[in-house]
Amino acid sequence: MHINPCLFILARPPHQIVWNYEQHTQYELDIYYTTRLAQLVNDPSRFDRSNPIDMELADKGILVEGPEKHIEWKWDELSKIFHIGTKNIPCENVPRNVNEWATLYLHHCAEVLSSPPPPARTKQYPVERIALERPSWGELGEVSLLRTLLNRRTSRSFDNRPISLDQVSTLLYLTLGYLNERSCPDAGFDARRSSPSGGGLNACEGYLYVRNVKGLDTGIYAYHPDEHAISLVRRLPDEPLGQLLCGQHFINSLPFGLFITSRFDKLWWKYGHSRAYRMAFVETGHVSQSFLMVATALGLDTWLTGALADHQVERLLDLEQAPEQPLFFVGCGHGDSQVHCPELMALLDKQDVMP
Template sequence: MQINPYLFILPRTPGQIVWNYKDHVQYELDLEYSHRLAQLISNPDSFDSRNTIDTHLLKAEILTAKKIDSPTWGWDDLSKIFHIGTQNIPNEHVPQNTHEWTRQYLQHCNEVLAKQAPDCRRSGNAPTELIELPAPCALTHSLNDALVQRKTCRSFTGTCILLSDVSSLLYLSLGYLNERHSDHGGSPPNLSARRSSPSGGGLNACEGFVLVQNVAGLEPGIYAYHSAEHALSRVNPLPDSALGQLLSGQHFINDLPLGLFITARFDRLWWKYGHSRAYRMAFVEAGHLSQTFQLVATALGMNTWMTGAFADTQVETLLNLEGCAEQPLFFVGCGESDGQAMCQEMRDLLDQGEHS
């Protein structure tokens, strides 16, 4: 007898939850069942077909008669649970044609809209005063040039950025585009906003917090960007310590005049999608927004740098997101640069190696 390799166990007083994360099935075990399962984990050969609990565990596929192969995995079990646990969306009936899909999807949307939608306001960051941004300007740079010229740099001058450029950058990457007001395809009002980047389910689940260090007309600090109003609200001053401490020691951020923390409103995703595969979509959307931000920044004559390595707890505190359903996923910044992909310290170290 074998223990199913796709299980994790959660303590839930007065029992425990055994979750088969591959098949998306969970069972609640009382003390007697939990104790017996612990014995079988210690010695699967102690399985007794006359024992009712053993046969129940076998029927539930917590135990298996044959060994189930588990793929080789190079990271920890948590990442494996995430990847496998978000595979294969449960679907009782796969639509056989577009007509069936349309009816099924429309029914799903009607069920979603019948539920209370998430509050449009962001928890912990209700603005007391909005800072209006200048009207964004149309870009004259070609998409081809922006794609070719975009590069990741780690050496920035800290030179001041114009507020008009910040306005264009935020509007074209995170703003709700006025030019597409009529392009909603019959969507309900709370799903009609359109950005330049795609969003799962049209939810626009990602938001942005702007880190300002040197922008003309704005005090240094952290600001929430409000897409619908194309405006900012002040959230916090900059921390006293070097910003690189927040980003796992990546002190390239210290000389960035402008940065953006991309966050995800999980409550918006929970509202429409009950399956945890939607968690993947949060990161996909953050990736879309990051690339758009970088292309727009490049078209405005700036270089960019991005990272997903940061101290989540500290960043959540800085953004006033502790305990919220909105969480930081990614950081991207921009400014004037000498165009070097490596910081000067890395170049010096490599030069020393060449001459040693």
């Protein structure tokens, strides 16, 4: 017998929890089962069919007959656990036709709605909100989708020119705002965004990084899509932006950016299975692409990263230990549209002339 390769063990005193993350099953082991499993991990050949504990471990799939083959994995075990552990959603009743699906889905929604929904925000901001003007579409009216797609690029060279508050308003409204032009109250969806959202939950939130925006003090602001307004969270920290983004200091002169967070509590409310964690990142990607497209259409250079100094950013946004977590950062401004910063270009040029 072999130890199932898709196990991990959690300490939950006075027991251990063994989780088969491929089959989505977990078992609580007392000291006797824990001790015996440790012996078999050390030497699987000690498996004894006359031992009832051994047979029960085999029956539950903790022990398996032969070594199981899996895709060759080049990342760490944690990423493998995430990928395999969020595959194959357990579903007792798979709908056989669209009528069954509709019935089951309505039952699921009724079950969800029987519990109170998460609050509008995980944190309350008692300071006065700053209402943003509704965007005018003048700058966007003549820009085609084709031209926007062709012009979008990741830039790493920004200067100190500011962007306007009108541009910020347009960016926020078309990225995270609840679009008045798309509300569908008759269908129960009165909060529509430009990006798709798993379950219509609008789980993403936005926090502005404002360094050089005309008409707006520097600081970190929370965006309130229901009012198209912002509120100050705190002044900018002393450390430069690059310090919050894993040392990417070429971005320090960026005038404006957006930390995109995910409301896990919204996802937990409707989807109990961990596959929904994948959807948090998928939705974040949709939102970031909307930001990049709008910024490009406004004639701004754009940049994006998932490399966050997580603890520092959580502290900055006042989201430590919260069911809302920052996942991504996008920014825009003016520059020379170069994909590399001048410092890296200088090193590359130096290499070119070396013998």
